[in-house]
Amino acid sequence: MIEFIDVHKSFGKHPVLDGINFRIERGETFAIIGRSGCGKSVTLKHMVGLLAPDKGTVIVDGDDVPSADSGTMDKIRLKFGFLFQSGALLNSLNVSDNIALPLREHKLIPESEVPLRVSEALTMLGLKQLEKVMPAELSGGMKKRVALARAIIARPEIILYDEPTTGLDPIMSNVINDLIIQMKKTFNVTSVVVTHDMKSTFKVADRIVLLYEGKIFRTGTPQEFQASADPYIKQFVDGASDGPFKDEDEEKLKKASDKLS
Numbered sequence: 001m002i003e004f005i006d007v008h009k010s011f012g013k014h015p016v017l018d019g020i021n022f023r024i025e026r027g028e029t030f031a032i033i034g035r036s037g038c039g040k041s042v043t044l045k046h047m048v049g050l051l052a053p054d055k056g057t058v059i060v061d062g063d064d065v066p067s068a069d070s071g072t073m074d075k076i077r078l079k080f081g082f083l084f085q086s087g088a089l090l091n092s093l094n095v096s097d098n099i100a101l102p103l104r105e106h107k108l109i110p111e112s113e114v115p116l117r118v119s120e121a122l123t124m125l126g127l128k129q130l131e132k133v134m135p136a137e138l139s140g141g142m143k144k145r146v147a148l149a150r151a152i153i154a155r156p157e158i159i160l161y162d163e164p165t166t167g168l169d170p171i172m173s174n175v176i177n178d179l180i181i182q183m184k185k186t187f188n189v190t191s192v193v194v195t196h197d198m199k200s201t202f203k204v205a206d207r208i209v210l211l212y213e214g215k216i217f218r219t220g221t222p223q224e225f226q227a228s229a230d231p232y233i234k235q236f237v238d239g240a241s242d243g244p245f246k247d248e249d250e251e252k253l254k255k256a257s258d259k260l261s
């Protein structure tokens with residue numbers, strides 16, 4: 001369903017993706033993990049053509065994304081639901097109208113059926129009381145759920161979840177994990193989940209890739225990651241501050257705090 005072939009991407013002199021290759025099968029839930037700033041969101045944006053590779057390419061369901069003309073691009077984008085890391089709600093629209101946006105924008109169903117479809121999504125995500133509320137009045141976790149409802153409302157074939165459980169309480173995180181699993185079971189959705197939440201990763205993913213310094217550092221199933229003796233994977237999975245993963249910022253912070261004490 002999605003294939004990355006030798007994808008390179010730099011911003012200025014800073015290489016972010018340095019030869020990324022993977023294939024995501026239809027119906028698969030594919031998790032991308034890695035340290036902050038390693039290029040996870042950038043990877044997702046390449047899938048929908050929001051960013052184009054400097055070298056290499058991205059194929060979605062047989063179409064070459066970077067070279068797609070605008071008609072093909074529209075067709076590609078319609079396959080996707082995208083939960084942006086920032087949520088990206090429209091501040092001028094209330095909760096219901098934000099969620100209905102993809103349906104109305106592309107006239108995917110008759111207007112008379114929109115309220116029922118939106119109402120189902122509101123119920124599914126525990127937002128029933130909030131339908132008329134404006135985004136500015138919502139907590140971070142509520143905004144996340146509204147953005148998620150909007151990402152799934154058009155029943156896309158592929159859903160990109162950028163940190164779906166970040167900022168949610170443990171109960172709501174579990175609701176979201178179950179929803180990701182449910183979307184796969186019911187609609188055979190292909191899912192790409194970017195997350196720092198290892199519990200969620202192990203619960204929802206069929207396969208995990210760990211990005212590091214612009215490359216795929218490790219690939220495996222949740223079982224393989226959990227059982228791994230690899231010190232890099234263990235450090236990541238256990239969230240230990242000490243281990244082979246180091247970065248300059250951490251070194252600087254440590255020096256600064258050593259000076260203080």
Ligand SMILES: Nc1ncnc2c1ncn2[C@@H]1O[C@H](COP(=O)(O)OP(=O)(O)OP(=O)(O)O)[C@@H](O)[C@H]1O
Binds near residue numbers: 037
């Ligand atoms: N549009 C852009 N212009 C310039 N630099 C960018 C752009 N988008 C991303 N970057 C840079 O690319 C790198 C990777 O960013 P990205 O957002 O993919 O990180 P991430 O892995 O999603 O991190 P986080 O876990 O913090 O969300 C960062 O150094 C970021 O500053």
Ligand SMILES: [Mg+2]
Binds near residue numbers: 040041042085162
């Ligand atoms: Mg990100």
